Each structure stands twice: as structure tokens, then as C-alpha cells.
Amino acid sequence: MKVIILGAGGRGNVYAKYFSENGVEIAGLADPNTERLHKVANSNGIPEASLYHSWEEVLEKPKFADAVVNATTDHLHYKSTMKAIERGYHILIEKPISPSENECIEMVEAAERKNLIFAVCHVLRYAPFFEKIKELVENGAVGDILNFQLTENVGYWHFAHSFVRGVFRNEKVSSPMILAKSCHDLDIISYIMNKKCVSVMSDGGLTHFVHANKPEGAPTHCLDGCPHEKSCPYFAPKLYLTQITDVSWPTTAVTTDTSFAGRYAALQTGQYGRCVYQCDNDVADHQSAVFTMEDGSTASFNLIALSSETTRILRIYGTKGDIQGHLDRNQILLSDFNSKKIIDVKYDTVSSLVSGHGGGDARLVEDFIDAVKGDTRSMKTSGRLSLQSHRMAFAAEKSRKTGQRISL
């Protein structure tokens, strides 16, 4: 099997590693950022002849691999994927499918017309934590679900990194927060409840990481002598030079030269060295939404930037019992109304929750490989299945902006 990977950024790097580890040839890798391109190529033994400077360049060529992995940024997904489908490649596409609802539908339908696999990187479906909860619900452990509460604690430093200073900070270059970050969560709600969503109400916005909250005398870059360096939790040198010493993600987003000197230089003038109260960010730092399902049951979702933990916390209330879950603590508690017992549910746990999505990344790649080779039995995601969760996100964003309940 051969794949072409579009984008050698954070996610492209992850997929290059997992495909290589599974013996799949990376026949093409495309990225205009030559430093990233060569770094990913060198780590995975991809020869110079297989490197391209854009998705346009590699997809210009007649089909020469089995599948395309689209790990470019959200706004590039549509054109590049439509071209790949036209060429006849199976698709593994990063979420969100696209920041435009119509484009999502067009891509899914185009792949279906050509009978191509169109898998979406909803990696949480593969995380053992969510797999176990899905299994409990399907086996009737809590009866019929009346309400599903899911909270995404993004984590103060993670939010500042990705959604204030980083690539997902602004809707023009990325997507609204509920789509960019939380389409995973809405997908999990949709997947586990397994019901059709009929309407949504949502509120929230950007209130903390705004210019009005700039502390007195703070320069635009932290290294330019910020008087608040001791008290500010977002002081960039503290985050990237002291606190985060790992040279994988998120350090690799800051610079390709991850040495101390390289990181220091990147913070002096680069985007990750900026004061979090003086960036060009516009995505919401908190959002709440209530989704109503076809049978009247509801799901409530909260996203919050300002949390000490980076995790997901949930509670599922059913007619026979309830489930409490904490992703980061690897904990699932099942309460049964009849027996009045609280059961600590055991399941396989995998560490590295932030970068590996609890083991989901690796397992998604394995299933995609099987699917391309003809065995689609274990494939848990598809464009068609992801359309509902994407539509829930589009509707929630519309509701947040208009103050109206939106019907799907």
C-alpha cells in the first residue's frame, strides 16, 4: 500500500510515523514549508524524489498511490480533497472536513459517487475510554439515555498555544472553535447517543483573551521585558523554555529547531512569543450548547479554555443508571439504580492523551489501512457518519451568533 500525505505539520508528522510503522510506503509528502517537509521526510526515511512543495504539485500527477491523507489546514481541505477524489484516491481527512457545511456535503457525496473510502480523523472513537463507554451504552448498562453532559477542558496553556497564539486562533485561517476543537466532542455525543439531532441552542464567546485585558505595560512579545513575567501563567519563555521541555508537540509548532537557542529565537519575534492579550485571535474561549434529539433527550456540551486540566469529563444519565467518566484520570464509574452499586469499570488505558488521543491516532491508521486493503469491518468513521456531528457544530455556531434555536 502507498499513501500520499498532504501537509507535514503537526498532524502530517503523526500520520507519517504511523503509516511508516505499519509498513506503508509514503510515496508522496507535500508541504510548502521546506523545513517541515525535510524534517518529516528524514524521520521517516522518505526519499527526496517523493517530496512536493504543495498539494497542487503532487495531485497534478496521474494517480500513483492508493490513498491521500489530508493533513493540511481546514481551509485547504476542500479543493485538495476534491482533486484527490477526482484522481481516484481513497481519503483519510483531518477534522473538520471543511469550515463550510456545503463543502463537507459535496466532498462526502463526491467520494460516495466514486465508491472511495472517505474516513474522517475522529480519533476519539478509537480511544479505549470512549470505546468502553460506547460498549456499556450499547449493552444497555444505563437504559435509554435522557441526557449526556460533556465538558471539554481545553487547558489554559493548550488554549493559549493553539487558539490564541497558534494556527487555530482565528476563524479566517481556521474554523470556529466549536468546529475546530469540539467537532470531536459532538461526534462522540452523536456516536454514543446514536440518535438524530433535531435542534440546538448555544451561547458563549471570546471574553478573556482580548486586548482589553492586557496588563499595564505588557509589550507585544513577552521577551521584550514584560513586567508581569512572574505572575502571568502565559509568559511564553516560562511555557516553552521551562515548563514544556518535550521537543515533540507543542514545541514543534513553535520552531523546527527545538534546541533551547532555537526556541528562544522563535519566541523573540515569532507568533508563539506574543502576549496572549495582544494577538489576532477571535475564536471563542468558552461556549455552551444544548442539543435536542429526535426522541426529546438532550445533550449538553461545555467548552472552556480556562481550566487547569486538559481533559474531557462526562456524565450520561439513563433510565437505569448513570455513567461518570474522566478521560485524563482513566476513570469510568457506572452506577446502577437497582443494585445501588457503583462499579469502577476497567478498560485498556493508554497514556499520552494529548498527542496520541488515548491511542486513537494509531488505531485509526491501522483500520484505515485495513479498509484500503478491502477489509472495512472495523472502520468506525466515515464522511457520512461525521456529517451529523459537523452539522451540529455549524448549527451551534449559528445559534451562538444569532441567539436563536437552530433546527437541523
Ligand SMILES: NC(=O)c1ccc[n+]([C@@H]2O[C@H](COP(=O)([O-])OP(=O)(O)OC[C@H]3O[C@@H](n4cnc5c(N)ncnc54)[C@H](O)[C@@H]3O)[C@@H](O)[C@H]2O)c1
Ligand atoms: N484529529 C485531531 O485531533 C486533530 C488535532 C489537531 C489538528 N487537526 C486538524 O489537522 C489539520 C492540520 O492541523 P495541524 O495541527 O497539523 O496544522 P499545521 O499548521 O501544523 O500543519 C498544516 C500544514 O499544511 C501545510 N500546507 C499549507 N499549504 C499547503 C499546500 N498548498 N499543500 C500542502 N501543504 C500545505 C502547512 O505548511 C503546514 O505545515 C487541520 O485540519 C486541523 O484542524 C486534527
